[in-house]
Amino acid sequence: xxxxxxxxxxxxxxxxxxxxxxxxxxxxxxxxxxxxxxxxxxxxxxxxxxxxxxxxxxxxxxxxxxxxxxxxxxxxxxxxxxxxxxxxxxxxxxxxxxxxxxxxxxxxxxxxxxxxxxxxxxxxxxxxxxxxxxxxxxxxxxxxxxxxxxxxxxxxxxxxxxxxxxxxxxxxxxxxxxxxxxxxxxxxxxxxxxxxxxxxxxxxxxxxxxxxxxxxxxxxxxxxxxxxxxxxxxxxxxxxxxxxxxxxxxxxxxxxxxxxxxxxxxxxxxxxxxxxxxxxxxxxxxxxxxxxxxxxxxxxxxxxxxxxxxxxxxxxxxxxx
Amino acid sequence: xxxxxxxxxxxxxxxxxxxxxxxxxxxxxxxxxxxxxxxxxxxxxxxxxxxxxxxxxxxxxxxxxxxxxxxx
Numbered sequence: 001x002x003x004x005x006x007x008x009x010x011x012x013x014x015x016x017x018x019x020x021x022x023x024x025x026x027x028x029x030x031x032x033x034x035x036x037x038x039x040x041x042x043x044x045x046x047x048x049x050x051x052x053x054x055x056x057x058x059x060x061x062x063x064x065x066x067x068x069x070x071x072x073x074x075x076x077x078x079x080x081x082x083x084x085x086x087x088x089x090x091x092x093x094x095x096x097x098x099x100x101x102x103x104x105x106x107x108x109x110x111x112x113x114x115x116x117x118x119x120x121x122x123x124x125x126x127x128x129x130x131x132x133x134x135x136x137x138x139x140x141x142x143x144x145x146x147x148x149x150x151x152x153x154x155x156x157x158x159x160x161x162x163x164x165x166x167x168x169x170x171x172x173x174x175x176x177x178x179x180x181x182x183x184x185x186x187x188x189x190x191x192x193x194x195x196x197x198x199x200x201x202x203x204x205x206x207x208x209x210x211x212x213x214x215x216x217x218x219x220x221x222x223x224x225x226x227x228x229x230x231x232x233x234x235x236x237x238x239x240x241x242x243x244x245x246x247x248x249x250x251x252x253x254x255x256x257x258x259x260x261x262x263x264x265x266x267x268x269x270x271x272x273x274x275x276x277x278x279x280x281x282x283x284x285x286x287x288x289x290x291x292x293x294x295x296x297x298x299x300x301x302x303x304x305x306x307x308x309x310x311x312x313x314x315x316x317x318x319x320x321x
Numbered sequence: 322x323x324x325x326x327x328x329x330x331x332x333x334x335x336x337x338x339x340x341x342x343x344x345x346x347x348x349x350x351x352x353x354x355x356x357x358x359x360x361x362x363x364x365x366x367x368x369x370x371x372x373x374x375x376x377x378x379x380x381x382x383x384x385x386x387x388x389x390x391x392x393x
Contacts (some may be wrong), residue, residue, distance in 0.1 A: 237366060
């Protein structure tokens with residue numbers, strides 16, 4: 001979106017500036033709509049599972065803003081001349097399955113013929129205009145919570161190279177098909193949240209950088225506390241990592257200071273591009289502990305406090321082992 | 322020497338093919354042709370984890386011939 005003229009509208013709460021997860025537009029003093037769109041090429045072989053992942057991923061942006069998704073529309077690009085149409089049917093069924101689980105109504109969609117299969121959704125949600133959770137707003141002393149384990153990018157790469165174990169594939173698919181709904185509902189119920197985003201293509205550290213870039217706070221992250229799938233270390237050490245991981249790292253390392261005792265493989269995992277990743281939340285201490293307890297009790301076992309917001313150095317992330 | 326031309330392959334194929342070549346030819350040096358800096362970086366890791374030495378020759382614009390030699 002860089003290079004577009006500035007877009008100003010008094011009712012625009014979140015637009016194309018500021019790396020927000022979704023656009024937010026105020027309709028009246030009590031109601032704003034949240035709009036988001038995401039689609040991509042298949043990342044798993046099974047079409048139904050791919051549909052599920054795409055829907056969970058698209059819905060996540062609404063949850064990350066603190067909103068409630070209401071309606072969705074399908075977007076498909078499909079090679080109808082060379083691929084069995086039943087594959088598309090299975091993908092759409094997978095998407096619908098997750099919309100149903102989320103209580104979201106499918107209202108339409110659009111498809112075009114394309115050489116490469118793609119699927120995703122545009123999702124519309126609602127929120128109170130004063131309760132929008134932006135990715136900026138973290139305050140010194142806040143704890144940093146991550147709700148899902150990292151590693152989906154590395155596992156997808158290993159699957160392509162036929163180097164992923166069944167167990168690792170199952171872990172990754174289970175994570176990518178888990179809605180952030182419950183996590184978001186608990187986050188709103190506990191309250192006190194100062195900033196929230198979902199961890200996707202830029203990796204944990206990429207999205208954490210967006211939270212603090214140009215602000216008067218920094219972050220300290222304890223790499224050992226960050227949840228990630230077991231079995232990733234060997235893959236990372238053998239160089240079985242996605243190209244996006246290297247790009248994320250090259251782009252954001254100027255903002256990151258790594259303590260010498262933090263191993264390279266662990267740092268790499270923090271830059272792994274995620275599909276349908278978890279929420280990254282900052283909130284003050286008493287609520288952080290409550291939030292974590294409630295998440296664990298509600299079946300979100302990976303949720304963990306992974307660091308804290310600091311006042312110095314500003315705009316930097318310190319990564320400790 | 323075993324030579325594998327992996328130009329035109331995206332990650333993780335170059336590193337996976339190089340790894341298989343190491344496993345199938347223990348103790349032997351392997352030359353790999355790749356064409357991205359990402360592949361070069363990933364092969365560096367593979368070499369470190371499998372205890373191979375690595376010599377990189379830039380044979381063209383972001384095209385590399387990488388010789389992996391098992392360390393004694």
